[in-house]
Amino acid sequence: MIKVCSKLDLPEKSSKLIMVGDTPIAVFNTGGKLFAWDNRCPHRGASLADGHIKDESVQCKFHLWEFGVKDGCAVHNPDVKIEEYPVKEVEGIVYLDMKAD
Ligand code: FES
DSSP: OEEEEEGGGSOTTEEEEEEETTEEEEEEEETTEEEEEESBOTTTOOBGGGSEEOSSEEEOTTTOOEEETTTOEETTEEEEEOOEEOEEEETTEEEEOSOOO
């Protein structure tokens, strides 16, 4: 597991960007859910961690594509899906549940 931060440092409707090897991963807290996505927007690679974080979705700030919190799919095109990574909270600490490269 890779430590991301204290849960206190990831309040509701916020994100943290971390690097795992060469992969930028954005960890989000919104709608009462923690989740982690590849930070690169599948459209043109903008940082999703800098996007507009809503209860049910994250909207890329560049061209406003929106991705659902539930499944990481584009709201208007479910064939476009962001790579998701396992994340969990243990005793107030947020972890990516994967190994570093
Ligand atoms: S780069 Fe994200 S919508 Fe275009």
